[in-house]
Amino acid sequence: MAAHDELFNGIQSPTITDCAVLIREVRVKIGVLSRYVTIRIYQSQKAVKPFTFELSALMRTREGELRDDDRGAESEMEALRRAIRILTMDYEDSVRRGDMPDDRWLVEQGPE
Numbered sequence: 001m002a003a004h005d006e007l008f009n010g011i012q013s014p015t016i017t018d019c020a021v022l023i024r025e026v027r028v029k030i031g032v033l034s035r036y037v038t039i040r041i042y043q044s045q046k047a048v049k050p051f052t053f054e055l056s057a058l059m060r061t062r063e064g065e066l067r068d069d070d071r072g073a074e075s076e077m078e079a080l081r082r083a084i085r086i087l088t089m090d091y092e093d094s095v096r097r098g099d100m101p102d103d104r105w106l107v108e109q110g111p112e
Helices: 001-009 076-096
Strands: 019-028 036-044 051-055 057-061 106-108
Touching: 019 076, 036 076, 051 076, 057 076
Parallel strands: none
Antiparallel strands: 019 036, 036 051, 057 106
16 A cells, blocks of 8 residues: 555545545456446555445346445455456356347446
């Protein structure tokens, strides 16, 4: 966390209880889908799992549900791997079953 210590220490307010810094933004395309999904990885000063991620879209499951797994991680790389897994696991399962993918499989998400 040394890279952001100075920034975290600069927040001197009793009202701010935690702070997260955007440390990486990655755009990915999944399979044959034409839209990009943005993965944003944040580092928090006080969280038990200091790295979290948010996704600009989620993959709709075959049952019409949206997978919303734990977003915390111990490292930036683990956060990226978890985000990719959330995005790809239902896509890969559906393609193996013979479903034809299209952009409707992605459901836009607002910022958290």
